[in-house]
Amino acid sequence: MNKLYYVCKYTPVELLTALGADCANLNGMPQGFDRADQIAHPNLCGFGKAVLEQVMAGEVKELVLVNCCDTIRSVYDILADSGKLDFLYLMDMLRSDGTCSRERTVEQLRDLAAAYGVYRGAAFDIQAFRRAFQPVERGMEPYISVLGARMGKQLYDMVSKAMPYPVENDTCVHNRSVGEAPPPEDGDFDSLMDWYAGELLxxxxxxxxxxxxxxxQLYRHPNLKGIIYHTVKFCDFYSFEYMQVKQEAAVPLLKIESDYTLQSSGQLLTRLDAFAERIGSHWQEGMEKKMGKGYFAGIDSGSTSTDVVILDRDGRIVTGVILPTGAGAAAGAERALEEALSHAGLKREDIDAMVTTGYGRTAIDQGDKSITEITCHARGAYYLDPAVRTVIDIGGQDSKVIRLDENGGVVNFVMNDKCAAGTGRFLEMMARTMETSLDQMSHMGLKYHEDITISSMCTVxxxxxxxxxxxxxxxxDDIVHGLNKAVASKTAALVKRVGGEERxxxxxxxxxxxxxxxxxxxxLGAALVVDENAQLCGALGAALFAMDMVDRS
Amino acid sequence: MPIVDTFGQFVEKWCDTAPQRARWLLKTGWEAQNLKFRFLPDRRLIPADRYLARLMMDTMLRPLQHPEQCAIISVFTPCELLQEAGLSPYNAEAFSCYLSASRAERGLLQQAENAGVSETLCSYHKTFLGAAQKGLLPKPRCIVYTSLMCDANLLTFRTLAQMYGVPLFAIDVPLRQTEDNVKYVAGQLRELAAFLEEVTGRKIDAQSLRTRVGVSRRTLEKFQRFQRLRAGRYIPEDLVSPLYCGMTNNILLGTPQEEKYVDMLLRDVQSAPPKRGKHIYWMHTIPFWSGAVNDALSFSEKAQIVGCELSQACPPDFDPEEPYEAMAHRLVYHFLNGSVNRRIEAGIRHAKEAGADGVVWFDHWGCKHTMGAAQLAKKQFEAQGLPLLILDGDGCDRSHGGEGQTATRLGAFLEMLDQAGGTRDE
Structure with a gap:
């Protein structure tokens, strides 16, 4: 028997079950949107495209939608035209929960029941209706809540794995709460539907x-330890709630965005790990190592370069090297470490502990532990200048802004979206367009004459x-100044989002x-400290964490 | 540097340090522009469109001059009740257009995004929110909006009401075209009347409202007649006049000024020369700022815009004697409400009425409804013999432009229409 899929919590799942449907929430994240892009505009929200993709792939035969948003209404129009479904229905849910809305909702329930009853050739089974109501159980232990736009199953699994506490999915359709009270004992179909409309609303x-x-109430629960606020690209509803949550929530908050594919998982994982580091302290409990020669190494494996810093037992920098990453993170790290060791006149066994960081951190076998570059950058920056409260890191692949407390701990951080706007890659591509080198470009634009504005932040x-x-x-010079202004404005926006302050x-x-x-x-209207070791900041932080792992008493 | 760029730069700059001063500059600049419309109008336009430019500017200036007598509204809010309560429209979409035309939109968009609003939100809403957050826009008396057509309404106006601390009224418009739904909306409009009476302390007179809704009906009827008459005529057009009409036919519907405009249209069309070049019917908003679209369609004898979808509300078949039901009918049976097939069928009908040779379906960035329907529209318009160009862009935010692409697509489309030969005379 086909499953009947739904996407919205206002769907009368219990009514459809009583008419013989096997209901399931449609929540998969497809590999890509090849089929969806053929019949719809690419700028629909990723979830809408995921629905189209799954239907066009023949995975869905019965679908009940609700007029949730402009995208879902469009999805309905497109699917109705495609003729790919055996049963397709759009519920016209009203947007208020007053008496009139309840009456109109009862009409909708009757209409849907009639349409599905005819399609399936089934009658309303009152016992099945009662059985369909299952109270929602919720634990009492500390938890992390995923809020905002719906989160696909695979991403939710990834989040759950990364967090130090149980994770509740409180997004969109997942916080459906119909069923907390059972239906009244007596009553006919009409009176039951009247009660049911009230429950849905x-x-x-x-x-x-x-x-x-x-x-x-979603973000005010006493057991809440942290919030991961999720938005879906091209879904605008939740950015508005995020503005409010950002101001009102009393627990740590991380905002992530997905397009309903897993393509950006690498970058999301860095943010999730850094957030887990911020709210839990499990990552700090390292293996206690014995002091040997008293040298500690940190490796920062970035998209462009791999940096290594070696510290001595007093925390002084013995050496720092920067090499291109090349084709593989592991091989690049190996090469950079050898170079650093030879520079310092040391051998691999002289290193008592080693921490890896950066995108390639988990691909490197050599380290004793891996910590995200966000936590490492904060630690490194604090080491270089304890008065620093905001770190602006613009690397090849991403840019991030990190707020520190007076002890060098991470208070908050943001990263750019997965596009190249505002990153080193953006400048690199523009340098290529202007047939100049990055090095030359860094001196151009200092003396400009015309104040040009480049309005597009999209690299293309x-x-x-x-x-x-x-x-x-x-x-x-004028063009480069225009480009610098574009990057500066994108970066300043990140600084604002994180509440950046001097120094x-x-x-x-x-x-x-x-x-x-x-x-x-x-x-920014403020000076930026650029330390001579600025490029080594992540590796330096990693080396400092390596030092923590060794018992130096 | 053109004066408008300098003007916009100062508005943007002062917004950060002295928003009151920026507002004064905006008002003064717009008043100067209005004087130009009055004494040095663009003589290439027909008299009706010259009048329309002044009418629109008067409407835009009122919230800057007397904000306490204005209500922030979404574009499809039925305004007859507001007019009866003595409130002028302070329309979000139109304001964003004018701010963009004043070259002040960049910093405002950035402000909204910095506050956390997603970059994919419709730029009309984002510009308005940014301007309000920066303190450029004055506090209104109240806010009224409908859920019709656009999700952003649900978000923007709620946020603005919280920010300004003013009363808010929302009109929920169901999707389906049924008489029960008309009753549901009429009930809300009666509540709106009570809300406006309380907010303004002014009683809404039942007879006066009937007369006003009668004006609305007549205006839509006359506009429909004009659109049919223009099919065989050449009327020089810029990009803003069809857009102004899209706004005034909604926010000023029911006023004698809007009726005067359609009367002037009917007079001007009598003396218009026979059709020249291609007639282009435009679906959704028009990127008036785009040099590429201007070059192709503004004051061109080769091709002109002969109507914008936004100026059509619903068939003028409502009964003014039942004014609440009539306004509710207009919302429920609005061409943009319900299944997108209604929108497409209406577009085909209106394009044919205006003698269109081709249609542009403008995918305004952030408008999911329009983007979602683009492929269906192409199929259905072309099945009815109307070639359709899907054009991606932004009605308000220049950074979503891609001028080179726009020029190529639109140019190729017009060449294609030329090659198809002949023009279409209905």
């Missing part, structure tokens, strides 16, 4: 409801803007770009 309101003040669009500026014979330190490869640093300082 009485749930914790979703963001599409006109009055959704009740949602505050910005590239065509630069091409047309070149065609207009604009001076290279600022800039780390990562882009900190060497003199003209960009100057533009960013102007945008």
């Amino acid at each position: 009485r749930q914790l309101p979703c963001m599409r409801m006109m009055d959704n003040t009740g949602r505050k 669009f910005a590239e065509s803007e630069v091409v047309s500026l070149i065609a207009q014979n604009k001076a290279p 600022y330190m800039m780390t990562g490869g882009v900190s060497k770009n003199e003209s960009l640093v100057k533009t960013l300082e102007e945008k």
Whole structure:
């Protein structure tokens, strides 16, 4: 028998069950959207495309949708035209929970029951209806809540695995609460539907409801230890709630965005791990190692370069090397470590403990432990200058802003989205378009004449803007200044999001770009500390954590 | 540097340090522009469209001059009740257009994104939110919106009401076209009347409301007549006039000024020369700022826009004697409500009425409803003999432009229509 799939918590699952349906929540994350992109615009939200993809792949034959949002309404229109489903229905749920809405909802329930009853050739089974109500059990232990837009199953599994506490999925359809009270003992179909409409509307309101003040309870639970706030690209509802949660929640908060595919999982995993490091202390309980020669190493395996720092027993930097990562993280790390050891005149066995960080951290077998580059950057920056409260790190693949407390611990952090805008890669591509090198570019733009604004932050669009500026014979200094302003404005937005405050330190490869640093300082209205070891900051933090692992008493 | 760029830069700059001063500059700049419309209008436009530019600017200035007499509204809010309560429209979408035309939108969009609003939200809403957050926009008397067509309404207006601390009224419009749903909406409109009476302390007169809804019906009827008459005529158009009409036919519907505009249209069309070039019907908003679209369609004898979907509300078949049911009917049976097939069928009908040779379906960034329906629309319009170009862009935010692509797509589409030969005379 086909399953009947639904996507919204206002779907009358119990009624459909009483009509013989085998109901399931449609929540898979497809590999890609090849089929969906053929029949719909790529800028629909990822979940809408995931629904289209699964239907077009023939995985779904019965589907009940609700007019949740503009995307789902469009999905309904497209699917109705496709003729791929045996049963397709769109419920017209109203957006208020008043008496009138209840009456209109009863009408909807009757209409759906009639349509599905005819399709299946089944009648309403009152006993099956009663059995379908199952109270929702919830534990009493400390937990982490995933809030916001619906989260696909695979991503939820990844989140659960990364967190130090149990994770509750309180997103969208997953906080359905119908069934807390059983249906009344007596009554006919009509009176039951009247009660049922009330139960559906009485749930914790979703963001599409006109009055959704009740949602505050989601982030005010006494056992809540942290919030992972999830948004889906091209779904706008939840960014509004996030604005509020950000101001009102009393527990640590991490915002992540997905497009309903697992393609960006690498970057999401870094954020999840860093968040877990922030709310739990399990990661600090390292293996207690014995002191040997008294040298400690940190390896930061980034997308562009692999950096190694070796410290001595007094925490002084013995050596620091920066090498291109090359094709593989593990081989790059091996090479950089050998180089650092030879530089310092040491052997591998002289290193008492080693911590790896950066994107490639888990691919490297050599380390004793791996810690995210966010925690490591904070530690490294604090070592270089204890007065620093905000670290701005612009690397090749991503940019991040980290807020520190007075002890060098991470208070908050943000990272850019997975696109290249505002990263070292963006500048690299623009340098290529301008037929210059990154090094030369870092000195250009210091003396500009015309204040050009590059409006596109999308790397592809910005590239065509630069091409047309070149065609207009604009001076290279003016164009570079325009590009620097674009990156500075994107970075300043991240600083604002994290609540950045002085003193600022800039780390990562882009900190060497003199003209960009100057533009960013102007945008922030504050000076940026650029330490001579700025590029080694992540590796330095990792080496300091390695030092913690050794009993030096 | 063009003066408008400098103007926009100062508005943006002062927003950060002295929002009151930025608001004063905005008002002064717009008043100066209005004087230009009055004394040095663009003579290439027909008299009706010259009048429309002034009418629209007057409407935009009122919230800056007397915000306490204005209600922030979404574009499809039925405004007859507000007019009866003595409130002027302070329309979010139109304001964002004007802020963008004043070259002040960049910092406002950035402000909203910094506050946490997603970058994929419709830029009309995002610009307005950013401007409100920066203190550029004054506090209104109240806020009224409908859920019709656009999810962003549900989010933006709630946020604004919290921010300004003003009363909020939401009109929930169900999807299906049934008489029960008309009753449901009419009930809400009666509540809206009571809400406005309380907010303004002014009683809404039943007879006066009937008369006003009668004006609305007549205006839509006359506009429909004009659109049919223009099919065989050449009317020089820029990009903003069809867009202004899309706004005023909603937010000023029921006013004598809007009726005067359609009367002028009917007069001007009589003396318009025969059709020249291609007629293009435009679905959804128009990127008035785009140089590429301007080059192709503004004051061109080769091709002109002959109507914008947004200026059509619903068939003028409602009964003014039952004004609440009539306004509710307009919302429930609005061409943009319900299944997208209604929208497409109406688009085909209106395009044919205006003698269109081709149609542009403008996928405004952030409008999921429009983007979602693009492929279906292409199939259905073309099955009815109307070539359709799906054009991606943004009505308000220049950074979503891609001017080169727009020029190529639109240029190729017009060449294709030329090659198809002949023009379509209905």
